Structure formats: structure tokens, C-alpha cells
Amino acid sequence: MQAVLSFEQAPPIAAPFRFFLTAPVFTGLAGLLLMVDGPESLSSRWTGGALALTHLLAVGFVLQVMLGALVQILPVVAGANLKRPLLVASLVHTLFVLGALLLVAGFLDIFPFAFPLAMTLLGTAVGFFLLAGLLSLRGVPSTSASISGFKLALASLAIVLLLGLLLAGSMAGYWAVPMLLVTQLHVNWGFAAWGLGLLSAVAYVVVPMFQLTPGYPVWFSRYFGSVLTVLVLLTSLLLLWAEPEWVAVFQVVVIWLSAAFCCLTLWLQARSKRAIPDVTQRLWRLAMICGLLACSLWMLVHLVPSLDDWPAWPILFGVLVLVGGFMSVIVGMLYKIIPFLVWLHLQNRGRGKVIAPNMKAVLGETKMKRHLQAHLATCALLIAAVFWPEMLSRPAGLALLVASGLLLANLCSAIGVYRRHARLVDERLAILAEGVEA
Amino acid sequence: MTDDHRRCDDVFAEVEQAVAKGDWVGASECFGHFSSGVLQHFATEESLLFPAFEQKTGMFMGPTQVMRGEHVQMRELISAAAEGLANKDADAYSGNAETLLIMMQQHNMKEENILYPMCDQHLAEDAEALLPQLQSELKAD
Numbered sequence: 372m373q374a375v376l377s378f379e380q381a382p383p384i385a386a387p388f389r390f391f392l393t394a395p396v397f398t399g400l401a402g403l404l405l406m407v408d409g410p411e412s413l414s415s416r417w418t419g420g421a422l423a424l425t426h427l428l429a430v431g432f433v434l435q436v437m438l439g440a441l442v443q444i445l446p447v448v449a450g451a452n453l454k455r456p457l458l459v460a461s462l463v464h465t466l467f468v469l470g471a472l473l474l475v476a477g478f479l480d481i482f483p484f485a486f487p488l489a490m491t492l493l494g495t496a497v498g499f500f501l502l503a504g505l506l507s508l509r510g511v512p513s514t515s516a517s518i519s520g521f522k523l524a525l526a527s528l529a530i531v532l533l534l535g536l537l538l539a540g541s542m543a544g545y546w547a548v549p550m551l552l553v554t555q556l557h558v559n560w561g562f563a564a565w566g567l568g569l570l571s572a573v574a575y576v577v578v579p580m581f582q583l584t585p586g587y588p589v590w591f592s593r594y595f596g597s598v599l600t601v602l603v604l605l606t607s608l609l610l611l612w613a614e615p616e617w618v619a620v621f622q623v624v625v626i627w628l629s630a631a632f633c634c635l636t637l638w639l640q641a642r643s644k645r646a647i648p649d650v651t652q653r654l655w656r657l658a659m660i661c662g663l664l665a666c667s668l669w670m671l672v673h674l675v676p677s678l679d680d681w682p683a684w685p686i687l688f689g690v691l692v693l694v695g696g697f698m699s700v701i702v703g704m705l706y707k708i709i710p711f712l713v714w715l716h717l718q719n720r721g722r723g724k725v726i727a728p729n730m731k732a733v734l735g736e737t738k739m740k741r742h743l744q745a746h747l748a749t750c751a752l753l754i755a756a757v758f759w760p761e762m763l764s765r766p767a768g769l770a771l772l773v774a775s776g777l778l779l780a781n782l783c784s785a786i787g788v789y790r791r792h793a794r795l796v797d798e799r800l801a802i803l804a805e806g807v808e809a
Numbered sequence: 810m811t812d813d814h815r816r817c818d819d820v821f822a823e824v825e826q827a828v829a830k831g832d833w834v835g836a837s838e839c840f841g842h843f844s845s846g847v848l849q850h851f852a853t854e855e856s857l858l859f860p861a862f863e864q865k866t867g868m869f870m871g872p873t874q875v876m877r878g879e880h881v882q883m884r885e886l887i888s889a890a891a892e893g894l895a896n897k898d899a900d901a902y903s904g905n906a907e908t909l910l911i912m913m914q915q916h917n918m919k920e921e922n923i924l925y926p927m928c929d930q931h932l933a934e935d936a937e938a939l940l941p942q943l944q945s946e947l948k949a950d
Binding site: 447512514576580581583644645646647707710711714715718723726729730731732 | 819822823826829882904911914915918919926
């Protein structure tokens with residue numbers, strides 16, 4: 372069935388916002404953990420601290436904002452309306468937040484039943500979201516690269532979730548899986564197929580939209596997502612069949628493809644028609660540069676075998692991809708989506724009789740710039756902390772905590788504008804209605 | 810119609826460049842061209858494309874009604890941005906222009922991904938009669 376456009380069916384503002392608001396709390400917790408745990412959690416990717424940090428960032432921030440954004444963007448880009456969006460959003464959000472906290476508690480070994488509880492809550496939350504999302508996309512024709520990208524990314528998320536459940540169950544002692552192998556699969560599907568898959572599907576729309584760049588070449592946007600997913604799938608099958616030479620070949624192609632996406636995006640950005648690059652544009656540029664650095668690091672380690680013995684390289688890779696890459700892009704997106712949604716909902720509420728404050732009046736450039744600086748400092752300190760963990764891991768944690776606090780404060784100030792103006796709108800409309808009656 | 814959307818974005822970028830250089834006269838002039846182009850596009854859709862779609866499908870309160878509502882909101886933003894330019898108030902202009910830009914882009918996306926394919930599907934038989942009319946209306950400015 373062809374989806375029908377309607378503002379009434381667009382989700383209420385509270386549906387996506389609840390995800391956005393709790394996400395910086397998780398990065399703040401990651402900062403705190405790094406301050407408490409210090410160099411220990413950066414010594415190897417397999418320490419409980421490193422795993423907890425990774426999941427505070429990847430699940431607590433990246434996945435959480437992505438879910439919130441999908442609640443909003445699916446109806447606009449794909450015309451796919453979620454049924455009862457507020458109910459779906461609050462249910463998924465509550466289970467998700469509790470599940471993510473329990474997962475972290477599991478890695479830190481805080482209490483015995485954390486893993487099984489986390490598996491139940493996170494599994495239900497993400498599983499339910501996937502069901503609602505895929506049901507809403509069912510029957511929506513893939514008329515654009517973004518729509519088919521969304522479908523592929525959601526299917527990949529299902530695989531990431533299943534692999535994660537397998538790993539958590541194994542850690543809780545319910546069953547035994549080859550941890551190294553399944554972790555590799557979980558990371559491949561999480562970073563490449565789901566993460567980059569979704570990011571690219573969104574980028575085709577928002578890079579030209581927000582940054583006034585030329586569009587991505589059609590041949591690229593049409594095939595990138597599916598080629599990426601097929602390559603990840605082939606790599607996974609080869610890993611399972613234990614064909615290490617072929618695995619290496621396909622993984623190199625995935626890395627080259629990811630690097631090509633970063634290069635192409637940087638190239639498009641260099642052709643932006645904007646007079647002055649805004650905060651969003653700078654965050655995207657930072658993300659693409661970090662993505663390229665991560666790809667280069669991966670290539671270097673595989674070209675120079677002695678580097679492979681350096682236990683900290685996967686941590687550096689993770690910092691570049693998660694904090695420098697995904698977090699930067701996501702913050703850049705939040706700084707467009709949130710002011711726009713506040714304006715849109717206020718505008719609809721005012722019914723053309725009360726004018727809504729424009730985006731820059733909702734969230735000023737100065738506030739965003741202050742956070743951008745804190746985020747840049749965090750990235751630099753985290754990267755340096757991988758080399759000098761004793762000296763810099765705690766300052767890096769503090770920087771992450773401060774940056775998260777600034778992000779949260781900015782989001783809250785935008786919501787403050789929404790609340791105050793919504794009250795004003797209701798009062799004015801009531802006065803106007805009384806005037807009509809009188 | 811999709812090409813026409815792209816042209817709007819180009820003019821928008823030019824205005825932004827002029828404001829950044831402090832060239833208020835050039836910016837106002839350019840914005841004038843931009844807004845008349847956009848308003849012409851709205852008018853064409855509202856007077857030709859939407860009624861044809863509504864007649865053919867019988868959907869009078871459906872997607873076309875939503876698009877008309879969005880046109881009203883964008884007209885308001887256009888006049889607020891023009892006012893900002895007239896007052897040489899860079900913040901007022903850029904805030905409204907930024908909002909207009911995203912509103913316009915997401916509106917275009919809905920039309921291009923959802924409404925135009927529906928039009929192509931339902932109005933295929935009438936295309937021969939409708940297309941020249943649409944083209945001459947769009948060129949009218």
C-alpha cells in the first residue's frame with residue numbers, strides 16, 4: 372500500500388526526544404568510568420572496563436540516538452508510519468535504557484544476574500523496535516537509495532542483536548560460543564553493515580540537504596549499501612568456514628569501501644555552496660577524517676605484522692570509529708534535527724496564528740560551538756590516552772564527561788524553549804478563541 | 810518538477826554567500842528571485858498538479874492537503890527571512906533561512922519520494938495534456 376503523507380501521523384515530539392535526551396547520560400557515564408577506572412580500561416579491548424566503555428558509547432549513545440532518529444525519519448523519508456508511535460517509543464525507550472545499563476553492569480561484573488536481565492530487556496526493546504520498523508516499511512517501495520538502505524540496515528541490526536545475545540549468554544554461562552569468532556562477527560555487522568549502512572542511507576539525504584553540496588553520484592548511492600552488506604555477509608560465511616586468506620581479502624575490500632565513502636563525503640563537502648561551514652558541517656568533516664584514519668590504521672596493522680602485537684591498536688581503532696566517527700556525525704545531526712523539530716511542532720501548535728521561534732532562536736550557534744570545542748578536546752585526549760594511558764586516561768574521561776554535560780545542557784535548553792513557547796501559544800490561542808466567542 | 814526543486818537550492822546558496830559578504834542589496838535582489846521562483850512553483854502545483862491529482866484519485870484531503878499546509882508555512886518563513894534582509898539583521902535572516910531550507914528540503918523529499926511517484930502513476934494518461942501546461946507555468950516567472 373502506498374503510504375499517505377500526514378502531519379497528524381508524524382510522531383509527537385516526545386517520541387524521538389526521549390531517546391535523544393538520555394543518550395548523553397550514557398557518554399557521561401563512560402567519562403566517569405574512564406575517570407574511575409583509569410589506564411586499566413584502555414590496556415586491552417577485552418577488559419571489563421573496555422567492553423563497558425565500548426557499549427556505553429555504541430549502545431547507550433550511538434544506537435539510542437539512531438533508534439530515536441528512525442522513529443522520526445521513517446515517516447518523512449519513506450512515508451512509513453509507525454503505528455502508535457508514542458507508545459512504541461516509550462516502551463522501547465524504557466526497556467532500552469534499563470537494558471543498556473544492565474549490560475554495562477554485566478561487563479563490570481557488578482551483580483550476578485545483570486547479563487540475563489540485560490539480554491531480556493535489550494533483546495525485547497530492540498527486537499520490538501525492529502518489528503515495528505520493518506512492519507512500517509513493509510510494502511513501501513524502495514523508490515530511493517535511502518529507503519533500501521534503511522531496510523538493509525534494519526535487517527543488519529537484527530543480526531547484530533542476535534550475535535550480541537549469543538555473546539552475552541555465553542558470558543553468563545548459558546551456552547558456549549567461540550567468543551573471538553562471534554565477537555568479530557558482532558563488530559563487523561555492527562560497525563559496517565548496521566552503522567555505516569544506516570549512516571550512508573541518511574547521508575544521501577542530509578549531506579546535500581544540510582550542507583548544500585552536490586548529491587552523491589547515483590551509481591554510488593544505488594550500490595554502496597547492498598555491496599557493503601553482501602561483503603560483510605561473505606566475510607561472515609568465510610569466517611565460519613575458517614578460510615582466513617579469503618576473510619582477509621574481503622575485509623580489506625570492506626575497509627577500502629568504507630574509506631571510499633569517507634573520501635567521497637569529504638569531496639562533496641569541499642564543494643558545499645554554504646558561505647561559512649556551520650557546526651554540523653565541521654562535525655561531519657571531523658567524522659569523515661576520523662573514519663579515514665581508522666581505515667588507514669587497519670591497513671597499516673595488516674601490512675606491518677609486528678604492529679598486530681600492539682594490544683592498544685583495537686582501542687585506538689574503536690576511539691576513532693565510535694567517538695571521532697559515529698558520535699561526531701550524530702551530534703551534528705542532533706544539532707539540526709532538534710531545533711527543526713522544535714520549530715515544526717511549535718509552528719503546528721500555533722496554527723499559523725502564533726509564529727514559532729526559528730531554528731537559531733531555539734538553539735544558538737554559540738552554545739553549539741562551545742560543545743564542539745569540548746568534543747574536539749575529548750577526541751584529541753582520547754587518542755593521546757591510547758599512547759600515554761597512565762598520564763591521560765583520566766583527563767580524557769573528564770573531557771568526555773564535560774562534553775556530555777554541555778550536549779545535555781544544549782538539548783535541555785532547546786526543550787526549555789519548546790515548553791515556554793508552547794505555553795505561550797496555548798495562552799494566545801485561548802485569548803483569540805475568547806475574542807471570537809465574545 | 811524535481812529539477813525545479815534543485816534550482817531553488819542553488820539560488821538559496823547564492824543569497825547566503827551575498828549575506829556573508831555583507832552585500833545586502835545583492836542578497837535582497839537574489840532572495841527576491843529565489844522567493845518568486847519558489848512561489849511560482851507552489852502556485853503551479855496548487856493550480857494545476859494538485860487539482861488534477863485530486864480529480865483523478867478522489868483524494869481531496871490526502872497528501873495534497875498536507876502539501877498545501879506546508880506551502881503556507883514556507884510562505885511565512887520566506888516573508889520572515891525577507892524581513893530579516895530588509896532590516897539588515899543577519900541573525901534573523903539566517904535563522905529563518907536555515908529553517909526554511911530544511912522545511913523546503915523535507916517537503917521536497919516527501920513530494921519526490923511519495924507524491925510525484927503517485928502523480929506519475931495516476932496521471933500517466935493525462936501527461937500529454939498536463940506536461941506542457943506545467944512547463945509553461947514554471948517558466949512564467
